[in-house]
Amino acid sequence: MSNLDNLKQEFNKNLSQISNSEQLTALHIKYLGRNGLINDLLKKIKEIPNEEKKQYGTQVNLLKKEIEEKINAKTKELSSKKSDKFFDKTMPGKQYPKGSSHIISYAIEEITKIFEKISFIRVSYPEVDWEYSAFESLNMPKGHPARDDFETSYIDTPPHPKFGKMVLTPHTSNGQNREMRRVKNPPIRMINISKCYRPNWDATHTPMFYQFEGLCVDKDINITNLKGTLDYFAEKYFGRGTKTRLRPHHFQFTEPSFEVDVTCTVCKGSAKVNGKKCKVCKSGWLELGGTGMVHPNVLKEGGINPNEFTGWAFGFGIERVIMMKYGLDDIRNYYGGDIRFLEQF
Amino acid sequence: MNIKITHNWLLEYLETDATADQIREYLSLCGPSVESATKVDGDWVYDIEIISNRIDYASVLGISQEAAAILPMFGKKAKLKFDPLTAYKFTKIKENNSGLSLNVKIEDKNLCSRFTAVIFDNVKIGPSPKFISERVLAAGIKSINNAVDVSNYLMLTLGQPVHVFDYDEIKKQTMIMRESKKGEKITTLDEQEITLPGGDIVIEDGSGRLVDLCGIMGGLNSAISNKTKRIILFVQTYNKEKVRKTVMNTGVRTVAATYFEKGLDEERVEATLVYGTELLQKYASAKLASKIYDIYPNPYKKKTIVIKLETFEKLIGIKIDRKKIREILTNLGFGAEEKKDFLTVTVPSYRKYDISIPEDLVEEVARIYGYQNIPSRLQAPSYVEQPKEMEDLFVFQNKIKLLLKHLGLNEVINYSMVSKEMIQDSGLKIEDHLRLSNSISEDIEYLRITLFPSLYKNIKDNIGKKDIMRFFEIGKVYLPRKNDLPEENYRLGIATNTDYFDLKGIVEAVYKELNIKLDVTENIKEKNGIFVTEIELSKLIKNYQSVPKFKQLNQYSVIKLDKTFILDKNNTYRSLKEKALSSKLLINVEVVSQFNNKLTLRFYYSSMDRNLIEEEAKGELDKLV
Numbered sequence: 001m002s003n004l005d006n007l008k009q010e011f012n013k014n015l016s017q018i019s020n021s022e023q024l025t026a027l028h029i030k031y032l033g034r035n036g037l038i039n040d041l042l043k044k045i046k047e048i049p050n051e052e053k054k055q056y057g058t059q060v061n062l063l064k065k066e067i068e069e070k071i072n073a074k075t076k077e078l079s080s081k082k083s084d085k086f087f088d089k090t091m092p093g094k095q096y097p098k099g100s101s102h103i104i105s106y107a108i109e110e111i112t113k114i115f116e117k118i119s120f121i122r123v124s125y126p127e128v129d130w131e132y133s134a135f136e137s138l139n140m141p142k143g144h145p146a147r148d149d150f151e152t153s154y155i156d157t158p159p160h161p162k163f164g165k166m167v168l169t170p171h172t173s174n175g176q177n178r179e180m181r182r183v184k185n186p187p188i189r190m191i192n193i194s195k196c197y198r199p200n201w202d203a204t205h206t207p208m209f210y211q212f213e214g215l216c217v218d219k220d221i222n223i224t225n226l227k228g229t230l231d232y233f234a235e236k237y238f239g240r241g242t243k244t245r246l247r248p249h250h251f252q253f254t255e256p257s258f259e260v261d262v263t264c265t266v267c268k269g270s271a272k273v274n275g276k277k278c279k280v281c282k283s284g285w286l287e288l289g290g291t292g293m294v295h296p297n298v299l300k301e302g303g304i305n306p307n308e309f310t311g312w313a314f315g316f317g318i319e320r321v322i323m324m325k326y327g328l329d330d331i332r333n334y335y336g337g338d339i340r341f342l343e344q345f
Numbered sequence: 346m347n348i349k350i351t352h353n354w355l356l357e358y359l360e361t362d363a364t365a366d367q368i369r370e371y372l373s374l375c376g377p378s379v380e381s382a383t384k385v386d387g388d389w390v391y392d393i394e395i396i397s398n399r400i401d402y403a404s405v406l407g408i409s410q411e412a413a414a415i416l417p418m419f420g421k422k423a424k425l426k427f428d429p430l431t432a433y434k435f436t437k438i439k440e441n442n443s444g445l446s447l448n449v450k451i452e453d454k455n456l457c458s459r460f461t462a463v464i465f466d467n468v469k470i471g472p473s474p475k476f477i478s479e480r481v482l483a484a485g486i487k488s489i490n491n492a493v494d495v496s497n498y499l500m501l502t503l504g505q506p507v508h509v510f511d512y513d514e515i516k517k518q519t520m521i522m523r524e525s526k527k528g529e530k531i532t533t534l535d536e537q538e539i540t541l542p543g544g545d546i547v548i549e550d551g552s553g554r555l556v557d558l559c560g561i562m563g564g565l566n567s568a569i570s571n572k573t574k575r576i577i578l579f580v581q582t583y584n585k586e587k588v589r590k591t592v593m594n595t596g597v598r599t600v601a602a603t604y605f606e607k608g609l610d611e612e613r614v615e616a617t618l619v620y621g622t623e624l625l626q627k628y629a630s631a632k633l634a635s636k637i638y639d640i641y642p643n644p645y646k647k648k649t650i651v652i653k654l655e656t657f658e659k660l661i662g663i664k665i666d667r668k669k670i671r672e673i674l675t676n677l678g679f680g681a682e683e684k685k686d687f688l689t690v691t692v693p694s695y696r697k698y699d700i701s702i703p704e705d706l707v708e709e710v711a712r713i714y715g716y717q718n719i720p721s722r723l724q725a726p727s728y729v730e731q732p733k734e735m736e737d738l739f740v741f742q743n744k745i746k747l748l749l750k751h752l753g754l755n756e757v758i759n760y761s762m763v764s765k766e767m768i769q770d771s772g773l774k775i776e777d778h779l780r781l782s783n784s785i786s787e788d789i790e791y792l793r794i795t796l797f798p799s800l801y802k803n804i805k806d807n808i809g810k811k812d813i814m815r816f817f818e819i820g821k822v823y824l825p826r827k828n829d830l831p832e833e834n835y836r837l838g839i840a841t842n843t844d845y846f847d848l849k850g851i852v853e854a855v856y857k858e859l860n861i862k863l864d865v866t867e868n869i870k871e872k873n874g875i876f877v878t879e880i881e882l883s884k885l886i887k888n889y890q891s892v893p894k895f896k897q898l899n900q901y902s903v904i905k906l907d908k909t910f911i912l913d914k915n916n917t918y919r920s921l922k923e924k925a926l927s928s929k930l931l932i933n934v935e936v937v938s939q940f941n942n943k944l945t946l947r948f949y950y951s952s953m954d955r956n957l958i959e960e961e962a963k964g965e966l967d968k969l970v
Contacts, residue, residue: 099815101746104758119726124735127761128779128792128823128831143586145397148593149783155792156782166830168781169759177607187727190777195761195821199785205870207789208760221724222662223711228723246716247378248708250398250699256660256708258716259378282380283370293660296704310660335760337803337810342755 004063007037011067015268021078024071030065038064073080100345103328104210107318108193113235115191118229119215122191125175128155131164137177137295138253139297146252153197168197171315172213173253176294179215181303186309188217193318206331210318217294217304217311223256226291227311234262234288238325243269245285254313256290261285265324278288286324289316346397346603347380349484350405350501352389359408361423363416365389372418375712376411377402400607401695405431410663414676414713429503430612433619435637438463444634445512451640452523456546456587456806457559459611460522460640461580461618465513465631468492468576470569474628486600487819491629491866492569492576495621498696505580505609505617507600510556512575514567522559531555533562533597534660537938539763542594546587560588561597574842575634580618582609598925612645612694648692652703655686660707662722665714673713674706737886738835741859742819745837745885748858752851754839759799759808761821762789767798779810779825792823792831798840798872803841804875815851819882833881845869848876855880860890863917903932908969912942921946921969928965930957 001181018024031037038287041060046342048056111121126133135147145151155166201207214229234242242265246258260271263269264281271277271284279288291314296306319331333341352365356458363371369382369391395403398890409425416423437950445464451457463814470490472478477498478488486497496507510583512518539558541547546559560583590727592598618637625631639826658664658894667683674681678735680691699705710744711719746756764787768775778791778798793799817839823831837855841848852865869878909918922934933949950962 007961097751099750099752099754100756101750102756102758105746105756107738112739118723119728121729121731122735122739123731124738125831126833127821130830130834145589148595153784154782156780157825159830166779182732183729187729189727189729197761199783201785201789206760207762207785216724218724218727220659222660223716224722225724226664226719227719227721231721232723245374246374248376248396248716250396255702255704256711293733296702321823335758337757337759337799337806337816339807339814342757342810342816 003041003311007041008063008066009091015070015074018074018078021075024074024078026096028071032064032071033102038067059131062279100343101324101344102334103326103345104318104334106345107322108212110237111193111318111321112191114233115214118189118232120189120191122193123175123179125172125178125192125194127169127195127197128166129169129174131167132160132162133168133174133177134169134171136164137298137301138173139301140252140294143254149199151198153199169194170198171196172211173313173315175213176215176298177302178314180217180299180304184303186217186219186304186311188215188311190215204331205320206335208335209331211315212318213313213315215294215311215313217299217309219309219311221293221310223293223312226258226293226314229312230260230291230314234255237321238262238265244288246291247292249292251290251292253295253298255295256288257290257292260288260291260314262288262324288324289314289320326334327336346395346403347684348395348403348501349390349394350408351385351480351483352382352391354405354480354502355391355409355412358406358426358429359412359423360426361412361416361421363412363419363421363423366535367419367421368412368416370414371421372408372412374717375415375418375715377408380866385483386870388483397607398699398911401504401606401610401699403596403604404500405502407504407695408921410678413750414673417676418713418715429616429620429941432615433623435615435619435639437619438622438637439633440636442636443634446518446635447515447577447638448517449520449638449640450519450521452521454642456522456584457581457640458584458643459582459614460638461614462638463578463618463622463633464575464635465578465622465625465629466575467630467632468574468625469630470571470573477624477628490569490571492573492625495624495628496578496629498624499617499621500601500604503613503617503620504604505582505613506560506604507617507621508557508563508579508581508601509569510563510577511569511573512577514551514556515556515574515577520552521549523549525555529555531558531966532565533558534565534568535562536565537597539597542591542736544587545591545595546583558591558597559583561591561595561602562599573884576625576631577623578618580614580621582611582614585609608698609699610645610695611641614641615639627677645694645697647703648697650678650690650692650700650703650706652688652690652706653686654688656684656703657707657710660704661714661719663719665710669714670710673710677709677713679709681707714930716755738882741886741889742835744858745819745855748855749839749851752815752854754817754851755801757800757816757818758820759796759803759818760789761793761823763791763798764788764791765790767802771798771800771801773793777825779823794822794824795824796820796836796879800838800840800877801872801875805839813841813843815839815843815847836879837882837885838877838879840875840877842875845871845876848878852880855885859885859888860893861885861888863888867896897953899932899951899953901952901954902956903949904957904959906948906950906962906966907937907945908948908966909943909945912944918944918946928968930962930965 146291152170153168157166160166172192172194179190195208196211197208230244234244243263245261249259250259251257264284264286266280267273267278269284294311294313324330357392365382369379372379379391381392401407413423428467435611436456473491473494481488481494484501488494492509496509500506525541525545532538546557548557550556556567583605585608592602623856666872671681682689780791784790796945819837821833821835825831849865856962925931930950932951935947937945937947
């Protein structure tokens, strides 16, 4: 063994003294040539006791490999030193392919992770559902304006005797009743992200869009918890220091109901940019979406006793949060399939 | 819906030391959203959002009532100067039973929950006083003449739309309120002829003419003109569903209709009629010339709600002093009586539609107390098991999206709906698709059953923008099922404008990433130089392995042999590979090169327990030919 170690030390010493390629060639022959030192070692294998032969062989081979690598490295080093050609380090590197994810995919991933950390599970429910899941179970009886032809897309099939007509879900809230019935006994910690549809197509609306819906049902859930969750989300998604506020509003499936604003991502809530009025927001705030405490009728429809459990829910637009965070304001680009839009992300 | 009112107008009802900006800010936090307060000629115009269940505050009075409850919470003085609902009673009017009259017949009492009217004589139609025309204009309504402006002014002040008829144009002094028949026509004040869908609330006069499309707009035939001498002041509350239906079916949406369709307070009708009489007498020299017509079959009965006091804390999350709770409710016009642990709350008539359960009262107390004064506390985490099949859907989508992105593909998200043309272009049958019954565009009429049509379109639409295109989409398709919701399946679709093997390589890369040992199927289609394929996500999930099966490292030599074959129908790469793999010594096959139908393959032979000699390997390879 010590033989090998000595040889290794010797080689390292020799190598360190090399300064041109002639010397290196000589060194190569000395160690790796047909009659070089390594081959000498291999020939000696006959003298090694049988039980040690295998180990000896492996060791010599490893050393050989190490020497080869070091000589190669030195060769490269010498050749680059020698070259006095101009080496333009500012040239681009080798081109690797770069594709793109859809901006919506980024947001979905980001939002899912934010809520996973506080124990919310992402679920998947139908995008084509019955009126019951989309409306009745959410305290929106027949005749409610949201059920108009102008607000909801219907499918041309015979209605279900019990659950009504088939609709393209106009919101992710159809997941509320479905998740309550799936889980049966709270706690419920749901995040439902899905495509939604409404018959509206203009500069600020597309007939398909994404929403993310949060639902939390448990013992003793109250407004402070909703506020806590919204603050948490706003800080994580829009950045440190983002604040939220609730304003009174009305939704059929929550009571009390609120609209949530977050501090403007451009002026940070000051309503001023360089001493001028912020063009993006209304007095420092941007509207995020609707939320509230789950209406007792919605809990009841989900088979949950509203005297025992309470909950909160929200439904926000993904395109809206992307717009607020990244300023991508023409929503029609999202689903237009234009490569010049897609490849940017 | 938004309304515009002015600060000075508000101050006629509200006594306060709050500035316009404070009113804007504080009301927005606790009540109606005041979207802006704009200074105009020494006054301020507020632009206020009216949420759908609070039509009761869509007026100067309504905003004053809210302000009187909200502003004191911010340390501002605020109270109503007087309450028109108690100040303006019928008893304030001197009826004139000997004068003019009207025969009123309501065919169905379900059409109109309260009907009131009075007739005036000696009316002088002319311009409105300045304050009325200015305020009506500030609200965004055209100023016409004193009688019409008064009707709009009443609506904005008290939140109750009003109509005025030319009395002499109501033939035979008769009004019959009934449902319209399908196809009946009425020409409204804006000179538009409307063909009625049927079931709309209308009024017919004694000559059979329609004179009013109730709740929406009056008829042109009985409009106020400069020659009008006698008018009817007309204040009603209508069946809200019927008004809404007419709006939807005719597309005629007026400001009055946006009030009526939300349901109005019958109790406010009286104050409106009395205040209207006062204004017409004052600003149109009108002389009251009839009795008061008031048909009110079901007067409002006091509604009470009993709430456990602990419910407030349970939902809000903090304790609010009982006295404070009562004070907030009282300031909002509720009656609140405390008995042990319960509060009995009396609901004012104008809140009867939106306040019906204890939670509604919690909202009232919490918002006035101020959401900004409620602390923020994240609830404790709680473990809920995520169903494996749901988790898989998202985990795999992410894996695949990332891989394909790094391979240089562009992710696209297409509409779930496609056009008839796209379906036919792809050789699919229309009847295999679900159809939207109320689609707003032919482009999005059917639910897709495959991703192909959209992906074809993506490539076609981008021609000229980029030379080489590789798109992918992971999205649902909607496969119809009889008497049930469609089957919604996620699929991975890939489209390129390159060549067959480029696309096949992409699919193989996906399989490799997921350690799927499956042959890439022949499911690659080509049309006009566009290559597409589609894979069920569930198939990938079913066949994947998180980590490939570990193979013992081989210490023995590997023998590499190259051989060239002529490819034909019977000698394909696949058949050669399969044959070669029948040798236990073969560990791998690689393509070295291909020239026309000449294919050179490299075979790797080795054994796990000894060194092979070249002859053995050659022997194995020779078996192939």
